[in-house]
Amino acid sequence: MSSVIMTDSLTKQYGSKKAVDRLDLKVPSGSIYGFLGPNGAGKSTTLKLLLGLIRPTGGHIMILGREVNPKNRLSILAKTGSLIESPAYYGHLSGKENLRIICTLKDVPFQEADRVLKIVRMTEQQNKKVGQYSLGMKQRLGLAAALLGSPDLLLLDEPTNGLDPAGIQEMRRLICSLPEKYGITIVVSSHLLSEIDQMATHVGIIDHGQLIFQDSLASLHEHSKSRIILHTDNDPEALKVLKQAKIPAGRRDGKLVLRAQKDALVAEAAAALVHSGIGVLRIYEQQMSLEDIFLHLTGKQVSL
Amino acid sequence: MSLPIIRQLSAEQKKARHRKIWLVPLGFFLFEVIWMLWILTTAHAKELVTGYLMLFYQLPILNTVILSLMITVIASRLSDMEIKGDTLKLLYTMQRPAGFFDCKYVAGTKYLLFFTAGHGMLIPVYGKIFGFGTPLKISMLFSYLAVTLCTSMILLAIQQTLSLISNSQFLPLIVGLAGSFLGLFSLFFPAPVARLVIWGYFAAFPCVEMDWNRDTRIIQYNEVSFPLYAFFAFAAAGIFIYGICRTITVKKEV
Numbered sequence: 001m002s003s004v005i006m007t008d009s010l011t012k013q014y015g016s017k018k019a020v021d022r023l024d025l026k027v028p029s030g031s032i033y034g035f036l037g038p039n040g041a042g043k044s045t046t047l048k049l050l051l052g053l054i055r056p057t058g059g060h061i062m063i064l065g066r067e068v069n070p071k072n073r074l075s076i077l078a079k080t081g082s083l084i085e086s087p088a089y090y091g092h093l094s095g096k097e098n099l100r101i102i103c104t105l106k107d108v109p110f111q112e113a114d115r116v117l118k119i120v121r122m123t124e125q126q127n128k129k130v131g132q133y134s135l136g137m138k139q140r141l142g143l144a145a146a147l148l149g150s151p152d153l154l155l156l157d158e159p160t161n162g163l164d165p166a167g168i169q170e171m172r173r174l175i176c177s178l179p180e181k182y183g184i185t186i187v188v189s190s191h192l193l194s195e196i197d198q199m200a201t202h203v204g205i206i207d208h209g210q211l212i213f214q215d216s217l218a219s220l221h222e223h224s225k226s227r228i229i230l231h232t233d234n235d236p237e238a239l240k241v242l243k244q245a246k247i248p249a250g251r252r253d254g255k256l257v258l259r260a261q262k263d264a265l266v267a268e269a270a271a272a273l274v275h276s277g278i279g280v281l282r283i284y285e286q287q288m289s290l291e292d293i294f295l296h297l298t299g300k301q302v303s304l
Numbered sequence: 305m306s307l308p309i310i311r312q313l314s315a316e317q318k319k320a321r322h323r324k325i326w327l328v329p330l331g332f333f334l335f336e337v338i339w340m341l342w343i344l345t346t347a348h349a350k351e352l353v354t355g356y357l358m359l360f361y362q363l364p365i366l367n368t369v370i371l372s373l374m375i376t377v378i379a380s381r382l383s384d385m386e387i388k389g390d391t392l393k394l395l396y397t398m399q400r401p402a403g404f405f406d407c408k409y410v411a412g413t414k415y416l417l418f419f420t421a422g423h424g425m426l427i428p429v430y431g432k433i434f435g436f437g438t439p440l441k442i443s444m445l446f447s448y449l450a451v452t453l454c455t456s457m458i459l460l461a462i463q464q465t466l467s468l469i470s471n472s473q474f475l476p477l478i479v480g481l482a483g484s485f486l487g488l489f490s491l492f493f494p495a496p497v498a499r500l501v502i503w504g505y506f507a508a509f510p511c512v513e514m515d516w517n518r519d520t521r522i523i524q525y526n527e528v529s530f531p532l533y534a535f536f537a538f539a540a541a542g543i544f545i546y547g548i549c550r551t552i553t554v555k556k557e558v
Binding site for chain 1: 312318319321391392394396397399400557558
């Protein structure tokens with residue numbers, strides 16, 4: 001799978017602080033790339049670097065197979081759409097008038113405005129002034145603006161920020177439908193792990209400006225090794241018994257955990273405990289959640 | 305790839321819809337129409353003989369206040385829609401920041417051109433209505449209009465920059481308001497100090513001087529030669545100021 005975005009040691013430094021530190025992004029074509037990280041991790045700065053809104057301190061950016069420089073930036077970005085931080089709009093104009101300004105700048109016919117309004121289901125509100133829109137409607141209009149001109153790549157920075165649960169679901173559904181229907185590659189940033197888990201096919205995790213994980217979502221889930229938890233009526237005694245029987249076990253978070261997951265070993269452990277007169281209350285497999293993985297990778301709590 | 309200027313200007317035109325920005329220069333123009341009417345209807349018949357000289361002396365002084373305020377409001381009206389709507393981060397993915405600044409400037413200059421052209425027509429019209437005794441010197445009219453337009457355009461660049469780099473329009477409005485009064489007071493400053501106040505340049509290139517006789521209390525207006533080279537130097541400085549303003553705006557990260 002070819003990469004739509006590739007960065008090589010992309011760095012942005014403000015004074016002595018590195019907001020983005022030697023980032024090597026690889027966004028596969030046709031993917032929904034979830035760009036995940038806690039607030040202040042460098043997500044927005046990275047997206048702004050990709051769009052040329054801020055100048056990198058070091059490194060290179062390739063978008064749609066071309067290295068981005070100040071001269072060709074706009075011609076490359078002509079094939080992209082973006083929604084950075086909050087939706088951009090002219091409050092005194094209607095939704096349709098807003099889109100027509102972008103049509104003019106992108107040199108696409110005004111009929112495009114009707115097409116994208118239909119995609120984001122804003123046809124009925126198109127003649128209302130944007131200043132009177134709810135945040136959810138503004139976000140959808142922002143997405144419509146990003147879709148003008150049928151871009152190959154969409155960069156969406158926290159597109160569900162500030163939306164109510166229904167709005168979040170609506171936006172998520174819209175984003176998920178775009179690659180399949182229109183063949184668009186999407187980079188969507190979020191600090192919400194659950195959101196990325198529900199939308200993305202690929203994930204990049206950034207923390208303190210550094211990319212600490214990048215692969216498919218499936219691969220991230222593979223990191224979530226399961227473990228076998230034993231609940232007994234006497235855990236300390238049970239641990240002694242298991243150790244005597246040379247079964248790999250230990251205590252973790254106050255729970256008795258088997259360090260191996262073979263069925264034979266689980267059966268052997270259960271038998272040893274029963275023979276020793278220890279009551280086995282429950283045996284279950286616990287999957288490491290994405291939150292656990294995130295915590296493991298970043299060492300900090302995230303929103304869910 | 306650079307976006308054709310005509311498309312960028314067309315986008316600026318579309319943005320200004322429903323903003324009623326025309327009302328700003330129109331309102332200030334009407335104020336000057338009424339002010340001139342008042343001045344001319346209360347003037348002595350003797351003064352009306354040199355009516356054009358009187359207007360070319362008094363209008364630049366009035367402009368230091370009126371035009372400074374008008375330019376501040378126009379720049380603010382045109383720029384605050386970008387700040388309020390947080391549009392720069394979207395626009396800069398479609399047009400160069402420098403191109404955006406230039407087109408925004410052209411959009412503002414349009415109003416100044418119509419305002420100046422309005423003056424250019426109003427002065428001869430008043431001359432006819434009130435029957436000024438001496439004929440209108442076209443060179444004097446053009447030098448007045450050139451100074452008015454040039455100073456206005458320099459101030460527009462400054463005000464536009466302030467409006468685009470500030471998160472609220474409070475600072476640019478305060479600067480514009482303070483500048484207009486400073487411009488008026490600068491006419492009484494020593495020349496080297498007055499040269500530092502751009503708002504005062506509306507009246508810095510006089511083609512008329514006033515002689516007021518304290519004993520007879522008679523005001524006499526005399527034509528003086530227009531300081532052409534000084535004006536060219538000012539216009540050149542204006543281009544330099546524009547460059548600085550554009551660089552400041554372009555360098556601001558969004």
